[in-house]
Amino acid sequence: MTRAGIVTVVGRPNAGKSTLLNRLVGEKLAITSPKPQSTRKRIVGILTRDDAQLVVHDTPGLLHPRYALQKAMRSEALAALEDADVIAYLVDGSRGPVEPLQAVARLEAPPRAPVVTVINKADLLAPEARLQLAEANPSALFVSATTGDGMPALVDRLVSLLPESPFLYDAEDVSTQHLRFFVEELVRETALEQLEDEVPYSIACEVEEFREDRDPVYIRVVLFVERESQKHIVIGREGERIRQIGMVARTKVENLLGQRVYLDLWVKVLDNWRRNERSLKRFGFVLPEEPSS
Template sequence: MNPGNNEASHRCGSVAVVGRPNVGKSTLVNALVGAKVSIVSNRPQTTRHRLLGIATVPGGQMLLVDTPGLHRQEGRFKASAMSRVMNRTARGAVEDVDAAVLVVEAGRWDEEDSHAFKVLSDAGIPVVLVVNKVDRLKDKSTLLPFLAEVSKDRQFAAVHPVSALKRKGLEALVADVLALLPEAPPVYDEDEITDRSQRFLAGELVREQLMRQLGDELPYATTVEIERFAEDGALLRIGAVIWVEREGQKPIVIGKAGARLREIGSKARQQMERLFGRKVFLETWVRVREGWSDDEAALKAFGYGQE
């Protein structure tokens, strides 16, 4: 697809990337952008903020709005203020967009997927269905019947089976999404990949390591605040505070003789250097703020729900 360079044929618009938790929305956004702008783990609630990934492709620019997973207010998420804020953020992402991508997992459609589809249907925007993780299907012969079943009685602008992790099936997806966007010049320069600051991304990269390394022990009890972000010549000096909810959680994050905290910091620093293209000196501390994840004032102070 190469419409040429004349401005009238260039397409640009916003696309909400929506789905239940843990279906690969952030992996898809990163694959389309061609860089890591959204953190990824195998835990629900990894994405907590609305984040814009900018995918500049031949003939167009897609402004991909990565969102927290949509979920119904019940079960394990029922009483959480964090859950309410994330749901508001995800629902807000479908306002004033040109199109939406509904991401589901190959071979699985449940009530959470139906809920996400209803939110998009109610918004009255064209929806492209992305069936992700097709590479994990053990029996590939089940894919076509699954696609037929989920498309029955549901209106989709297009349906695309993909593997976001392996970047398979994305070219055809991009072509169909671009076709839904208005003719308009690009909003961002070609080398821009997100609207978020490096300071914000640094905090997210620390939190990614917390989700990956502490998922079994403290899946949702941690958040990160960047206290210092300063340039020192070619070096970035970053100070990150890891907040937990109870005093007894501090030693879990710190680990024996500080080993786990060092590992979290080391891996986060490596990711920062890769993303920012420069050396990083990262310091981390662990502090307690009682019950922060169920306190809307605390969530606001940590930047949640401010999009």
């Protein structure tokens, strides 16, 4: 009998969750950035082998939310924990001792699903530091999502904990999400790479038009910012910055689609969208329900 189920990857921001998803699936699905909080929504990747199918959910980093967008991100991560058949709790090994998942996620009770503690960035650890972590966490697995070291053992451990089940998706599928979503994420990733300070955190992307019947494929994406001053920064002097973002993002999108692309980028202001419930719903975020008094 085959095994199949949801593997939820959780951890603090910048633990390497998105890099791990990409490594597991063998495709670049989740954007990666040294800037924290780059993952805002759940990203689904599918790894299928002869005996098992892992539906891997990459999640926003576990944090203490300060505004509405971060509340929605935390809610998404907690919902993914509830959906999990197995939890891969990813820890940045270079940051010292491993805190329990229940404490990091501020859960009232331990998760329902079995938890595999995965110590990432093992390639950065000195032998003595690795030994100390191994002694303190004897059941943990050491991996490097960047180099791939330790990944076969991790997959085997995750598969062993999945329920017996037929495959949930076609064996050729690598994700459940639409191309528009990945185009938006690639444009946002490029903005994260090229912009500094608070500006990249204030950007949301939305595909307004996607014409696959054209050659090149025509895609219009709007980058929303929160203030007029941010719009000027994103556009740059005489449009230089937005042109550079467009050139780099177009190459990424062409690699995704395997076709030539005309990427038409626009920049608009949506005041204070990260703190506005209506704006967040427009971008597909779900805010947690406030407890009744």
